[in-house]
Amino acid sequence: MTGRLLLRVGISPSWLLLAPTLIALTVFFIYPLCGILLKSFIDPVFTWKHYARFVHDPVYLRVLLQTFTIAGWVTVATILLGYPLAYFLSRLKPGTAALLMIVVVVPYFTSILVRTYAWMVLLGTEGIFNQLLIRAGLMVRPLQLMYTRTSVLIGMTYILLPYMILALYSVMRGIDTNLLSAAESLGASRIRAFWRVFVPLSRPGLGAGALLVFILSLGFFITPALMGSEQDSMISMLIENQVENYFDSGFASALSSILLVCTLLLFAIYGRMIGLQNLFEAKL
Amino acid sequence: MNSHRVGFLTSGLAVTVLLFLILPIVIIFPLAFNSSDYLSFPPESLSVRWVREVVTSPGWLASAWLSLRIAVVATVIAIALSLLTAIALVRGNIRFKHGLYALILLPMIVPNIISAIAMYFFFAEVNDFSSVAEISIGHAVLAIPIATIIIASTLQGVDQRLENAAMTLGATRFIAFRRITMPLIAPGIASACIFAFLSSFDELLVAMFMGDRNTQTLPVHIWSSVTFQLDPSIAAVSAILVLISVAALLAANFLTRKPRA
Numbered sequence: 001m002t003g004r005l006l007l008r009v010g011i012s013p014s015w016l017l018l019a020p021t022l023i024a025l026t027v028f029f030i031y032p033l034c035g036i037l038l039k040s041f042i043d044p045v046f047t048w049k050h051y052a053r054f055v056h057d058p059v060y061l062r063v064l065l066q067t068f069t070i071a072g073w074v075t076v077a078t079i080l081l082g083y084p085l086a087y088f089l090s091r092l093k094p095g096t097a098a099l100l101m102i103v104v105v106v107p108y109f110t111s112i113l114v115r116t117y118a119w120m121v122l123l124g125t126e127g128i129f130n131q132l133l134i135r136a137g138l139m140v141r142p143l144q145l146m147y148t149r150t151s152v153l154i155g156m157t158y159i160l161l162p163y164m165i166l167a168l169y170s171v172m173r174g175i176d177t178n179l180l181s182a183a184e185s186l187g188a189s190r191i192r193a194f195w196r197v198f199v200p201l202s203r204p205g206l207g208a209g210a211l212l213v214f215i216l217s218l219g220f221f222i223t224p225a226l227m228g229s230e231q232d233s234m235i236s237m238l239i240e241n242q243v244e245n246y247f248d249s250g251f252a253s254a255l256s257s258i259l260l261v262c263t264l265l266l267f268a269i270y271g272r273m274i275g276l277q278n279l280f281e282a283k284l
Numbered sequence: 285m286n287s288h289r290v291g292f293l294t295s296g297l298a299v300t301v302l303l304f305l306i307l308p309i310v311i312i313f314p315l316a317f318n319s320s321d322y323l324s325f326p327p328e329s330l331s332v333r334w335v336r337e338v339v340t341s342p343g344w345l346a347s348a349w350l351s352l353r354i355a356v357v358a359t360v361i362a363i364a365l366s367l368l369t370a371i372a373l374v375r376g377n378i379r380f381k382h383g384l385y386a387l388i389l390l391p392m393i394v395p396n397i398i399s400a401i402a403m404y405f406f407f408a409e410v411n412d413f414s415s416v417a418e419i420s421i422g423h424a425v426l427a428i429p430i431a432t433i434i435i436a437s438t439l440q441g442v443d444q445r446l447e448n449a450a451m452t453l454g455a456t457r458f459i460a461f462r463r464i465t466m467p468l469i470a471p472g473i474a475s476a477c478i479f480a481f482l483s484s485f486d487e488l489l490v491a492m493f494m495g496d497r498n499t500q501t502l503p504v505h506i507w508s509s510v511t512f513q514l515d516p517s518i519a520a521v522s523a524i525l526v527l528i529s530v531a532a533l534l535a536a537n538f539l540t541r542k543p544r545a
Contacts, residue, residue, distance in 0.1 A: 014376025017368040021388065021428065024365060028425050029391055029399070032406035036398065039405065081301045088298030091290045105308045109529045111486040112307060113506050113521040118308035119314060120510070121323060121519070128311065128325040161305065190291070219395020222488060226510065236397040241495070243401050254406075256398045267393050276386055 033260070039253035050254035060238070062257070067234045070152060070219035070224070077157040078164040078213050079206065086168035086205075087198075091177070101169075108162035116223045119155045120146065123227075153230040159223055160216055164209040171205025208274045215266045219259060234260050309526055316523035318516050334520040348507040350542040354416060354501060355484040358423035361471065363481045365424075366431035371404065371461075373432070374439045392429035399426065400489035407494060418494040419501065423484035430483060431476040438472025438540075439465070474502070478536045482529065 038048055054060045089097045100133060107115060122128050123145040127172075130142035145151055183193035221236040228234075235255060242252035270276070290298075297440070302441035318518065338344050353445055368389060391399060407418045438442070442465055450460040493502040502521075510518055 002522050012376065012378060012501035014372040014378045017372035017376065018378075018384070021365040021369045021432075024361075024425065025387065025390070025428070028403065028406070028421055033394070033398070035405055036402045069512075080388075084297040085301040086293050088290055088294055089380050100302065102300050102500055105533060106530060107305050107309055108297055111525050111529065112343075113374070113486070113488060113503050113510070113520075114525050115308065117506070118312055118516060122308060126323070131325055135371075158304070158308065161301075176463065178465065194400050217398060221395075222507075236395060236493070239397050239401065240308065243404070249405060252401060256401060259395060263393065263395060271386065274390060276382075 036253045036256050040257045041252055043250040053251060054254060063233050063238050067218060070234060071214050073153055074156045074217045075159060075210050075214045077153065078161050079210060082128045082164035082168055084197050085164050086172055089169055090172035104165050112159055112222050115159055116155055116226050119158060120226060123151050131247055146227060147229040149232050152224045152232050155223040155227045156217060156220060160213045163212050167209030167212060168205040172202050175201045209272050216248055216261060217265055292431035295373055302537055312519055312522045312526060315516055321515060323516050323519065334516040338517050338520045347500050347502045350487055350499060351502040354420045354423060355481045357420040358484040359477055359480040360393055360433045361424035362427035366428055366435050366476065369432050370435040370439050374436050389429045391426050396489045400493045403490060415495050415499040419491050422490040422494060423487055427480035428485045431480045434476040434479060435472050438469045442468045448492040475536045475539045477533050482532055
């Protein structure tokens, strides 16, 4: 049999099963990614000029800093909104929790473009909020809600919130509430028992959710591009702009390499701290 | 689990967040079933005018048909590759398993904008494929991680001793896998198909860079009209897409019914 023959040559049949995927990934993904890294240095001979441009022009550093700031605020916002909901869901009866979980999972599986569109319709100058405010007589002129830092934060928080809730929920539902009762029977107040017992036990979910949301925010494109202004550009928008409007593939590659390295470093931390296997738990 | 009482304030906060999650999606429906020429809320009267407009518009239909074809091709490729990969990862005795796993996850980890422009530069040099083929290949690669994860986790739940038993009764390894394990992991494969399909059907950036004027997928079509089209046609498209997602979700949930959500 072929299998025995291969074993004799020293190739495990498992590698044969993996071969098609590995070849496809290498040709259509890894090789193109390496192409980006190379393009950022070679134009047409070795050069640092694309990175020098990035470092010397304050605009680009500002966008990078802004990308990290926005990702940070989105992470904080998803924690503030996600933690109480995940806690609430984890304390319900499993049947009720599963039913309410639909409300978390439906947005999660709805196209990002559609969810962003919904917020554009809500927050626009002629949008639903403004129509309601004016009709209620609270405002004379519509508020400028769209194309601000706030609208970007609202949109991104909305889209990434389910990731945070799923990460928190998967840890919280394993926490034994008898521990809270025990703390209370020993004299701790409800609030103290919560902060000293429940919150520390939920930390793995908090860490996993925060890191995942932060990483996904860094490379986010659709929502900031549709809901933000030029001032609130993120690095992904800069990359798209360099390719689509300036045809500057060298500089776009340098920007992509910077974003790629940041993302991969954070994922290495994620893998070390939480384990890549758990990425899927969070992804359902 | 002993249910520890949740405070009034926490419950109130939790319900508010639930409303925050669901309202933007619900709001699309009154906008889509609106009779007026522009997006007004609350709608003056309900009608299927804009839904009909969209499902009979040649432009929207062409995009939807293109997206459907690409998603089917991408799903078939991704599932075939992922099935083999999952078998090797779960059943195989291979070295560097963790490294391999990380490699296979990479398309999900790298931001889509980077994957998209990397493939865009690559295909610009190779120049052998049509736009549709390029987008399909790109989407297949991006769907491999999620499909592999789902199939591998289903396969992990199947007892290998069942196959061994079949083999002691005279089945070959292949027959044992096909007749015993395949039916057991079929729901997992079906659910992987759904997720791979949705990931392609909703993907914007790869389709945007690799496509041209004549190959506009549904997300690219929405993208290019969302900023200036103020009539409710995009709301109607969105409403249809929400319904497709909900149907897919219900199907996936039905297939992989587990005691937990």
